Amino acid sequence: MAERQVRRALPLLSVPRHGGRDALTCKYRCGNACDHPVPNTSGNAYFGDILADHLSRRGMLRAGALGALVVGAGAAASAAPAYAAPAAPAAPARPGGGGHRLRFTPVAPNQDDKVTVPDGYEASVVVGWGDPVLPGAPKFDFDRQTPEAQARQFGYNCDYVTFFPMGRDRALLWVNHEYTDEELMFRGYQGGAAATEQQIRIAMAAHGGSVVEIERVGRTGRWKLVTRGRRRFNRRVTAHTKMVLTGPAAGHPLLRTAADPRGREVYGMLNNCAGGVSPWGTVLTAEENFNQYFVATNGVPAEAKPAFDRYGVPTNVPDDSRRWDRVEERFDLSKHPNEANRFGWIVEIDPFDPHSAPRKRTHLGRFKHEAATSTLSRDKRAVIYMGDDERFDYIYKFVSSGRYVPGSRRHNMKLLDHGTLYVAKFTGDSPEAEIDGSGKLPSDGAFDGSGEWIPLVRGDRSLVPGMTAAEVLVHTRLAADKVGATKMDRPEDIERNPRTGAIYVALTNNTRRTPGQVDEANPRPANKHGHILEIVERGNDAGATTFRWSVPLVAGDPKDPATYFAGYDKSKVSPISCPDNLTFDSDGNLWISTDGNALGSNDGLFAMPVQGRERGHVRQFLTVPYGAETCGPLITKDQKTVFVAVQHPGEITGASPDKPASRWPDGDQPRPSVVSVWHERGRDIGA
Template sequence: ILGTFNNCSNGKTPWGTYLTCEENVNFNFGSIAPHQQSAEQKRYDIKGDKSYYQWEQHDPRFDIVKNPNEPNRFGWIVEIDPMNPDSIPQKRSALGRFKHENAAITVNKDGHVVVYMGDDQKGEHIYRFVSKNKFDENKPQQNRDLLEEGTLYVARFNGEFDALRGRGEWLELTHGKNGLTTEAGFADQAEVLIYARKAASIVGATKMDRPEWIAVHPDQSTVYCTLTNNSDRGSADQPVNGPNPRQDNSYGQIVRWHPLLGDHTNNEFEWDLYLLAGNPSVYHDARAGTSNVTPDNMFNSPDGIGFDAAGRLWILTDGKDSNKGKFAGMGNNQMLCSDPNTGEIRRFMTGPIGCEITGLCFSEDNKTLFVGIQHPGEDKAPSHFPAGGNSKPRSSIMMIHRENEKSFAE
């Protein structure tokens, strides 16, 4: 596969493999001399001059003048078998190419495997993949290539702005359908997948406020997605819409949808906003957030999410911790726990200054919660996490138990 990099979050398959998601791959490509990018390169934020990491200065592979198609090798989901050191990682191109944040996998009631994915950039989209073949727990080898063939879809949300709810539909991204033709610039299905963003725009997908993590409720009735923030919301190119109702969205929100008849392969769904993050200490309008956000639990930029076995939703943030202006009193990045039935939200922990809290994962018995503390200190005031004293700050993984050693699900 000639490498994988800028791996973000993940997904765990029912057959025991691990999905790693390639995100900001545009940081690695540029050109030594100024160059006019193609329309496709612009859509994927590939720069026509010096890149963020400047790899093109040292390896012509990453120079888009010399190798204009090299960026197309990246921006995929990669399937890895962690239990077999001899296995070869596979880029699952049927899931589309974009800035993958995570992959939320569920087995539908008819056996088809469904993968939900977000494209983490302002004004990009939410995707769904439905496998061609069905999962069979009695045939583990047969399951290994379930992500190799299937149909990719992108979401369109319809609804009333004031009610924060509505209906939606999944739009198929298949060559020859919905305007995805040779005349539109797609020679075949491979190009639809390589340029999934372009395809999503042509079929009329909804532009979202940076879709990040997606999680499926344990009872499979509902899917949740964090929309972390979007300073461009309200511009001519990105007007407010149902699930993205606030201009200059500094705080983010969580949208959820309910597949029609509980069928994750159904192309219709109903959606609502589970919460709007905000600062009720500073504002008393929509920027204060929904009623379940209070001065005691307020936060901004929800990023990671996941469910425990009891169906509680855990929310991790990667936002602004300046504690000034519109972010006054919000503290450092944090992890919260919420009840989807009542909407109640409680802060569980806060991280050290400058960090992102990420990588939520429960042990199989739900007695241990793992969470990552990423880049403590960053460009803020000095941090000495986790060792203290005068030590340098280090990213780390925390392991959390209840004092009574019981399950988090109790």
């Protein structure tokens, strides 16, 4: 790998953005969301406005004792890989934070142009942008790209990663391709209005996802792409892959277009960020910032504008648009106003059937999806947790009406079309005056409280006055506004601890929260560093409708008094900013990847025990190259490998193919890639 040593500080931005994310990333990843008005203009109360009505509940169990609660409760069944039914929870971990102590020496913050790992570890690229995926795909050539080649090669920016073992030494790897940065992909790119049809079609083919077969290298934790043989499961999903809409909203007039008058078929998925794996072994991939791909060259119908505004969908032609409408008019909402409603869903994909049509599951709601983490309730119903990645938006979960049947794939594949969709409402249990934005804990010693899951729709029956079930599912944000859901600081990934059953939510940041809007679950104004939320549902049952919650981590510089590391000695922790994706190792330690480090160094992957004496002890495990974001991550069940997706290396304002800001990984043009990291002596990751 090419290496570049310490770089200049990340550029200061002229307007508040997502933590320290560069303006170029803001432009292509989310369509400059921070530069636009906050979409949620509802009158939903912040915690600070409603605490007085709930102080009588302060006698309930303090969430500050969540660590003890989850150790003793016994978890419900957790999600399982494709080859096995969900297993019973393991025995509680011994004190120290997990089944083993985390013993690696933390990596120091840096701006190096490489993947930096602790002493004793190694890292290697598994697959990167342009690598052949399908038979007949050509070798990648940066200056000779074609749409036909890209549709058979590994796509561009790689985000969510998941792993399906096929024996000890073979596996399938699924990877999301979230978005494209045409300024770094093409020499001389002049913007969407001047882009060639070839450039636009290459970008379309670089979206979506990939299934690739990988193999272990010897007895190590290193994995590499299989490049020989049939590779019968390999697959590319792009912006042109035929998909079907399922669930209560399928066929509704809001989903019908001239090309699809039945409202049941869609081509492609866009801006897929995080995801999950169903208990029956399918990929659940989340469409996020889909809004930015559309324009309206001549306005939109008046009745459609409020919903478009709530989702940030443009009703004009933004200057920074990709202008895909110049190639396919379905992206012009003046001509096809319902096309945008066909994006923003959870998409289910069978990695073991490359000929199956992906399914957009409408019962899971439509919003800027981040995560689709699955588990089973005590009575074996499928449960999916989801975040809506926008400032002041919400946290959701879906609970199926049917029950999981081990080994009955045909039955289980129908579970996500029938059930109840909920949105979360949080209540703090401390006096309003004690939540002052300074970072000082309230008198009960914790940012904590209670909460409830408010039902929005059950089957084909709406539970929101004035909206049909299909309207709730297509315009889920509007429905959640109506029932008083709690405004959060950009809910991103949500994961369930396999040891304890507790739920963890990454709240990445929210620089628009004012001092008058702080509350116990979002305790800091101008929150540029983000925090982590911990939830324990009643009876530790994923099917419950009430829960307790606490905030174990308020991220940032440990020297800042507004930060909090679950009470751990802050002189011993690594600085962390902008938590994004989460995962757990088999021992119940929480691993946190970051996006947009506002402390001025490269993004990275961090580990934090959530139990025992080490609870809150954050340590940095790796850093990604200059300008990149840390995505994935995923730790294999045997704990010998951690996979990390290195997204948008070198995505720095002013960079171009003729003047790259990063040359990772090949010493030439930066290529988003997935890496595997392992201990050189075969030890467990982190041990």
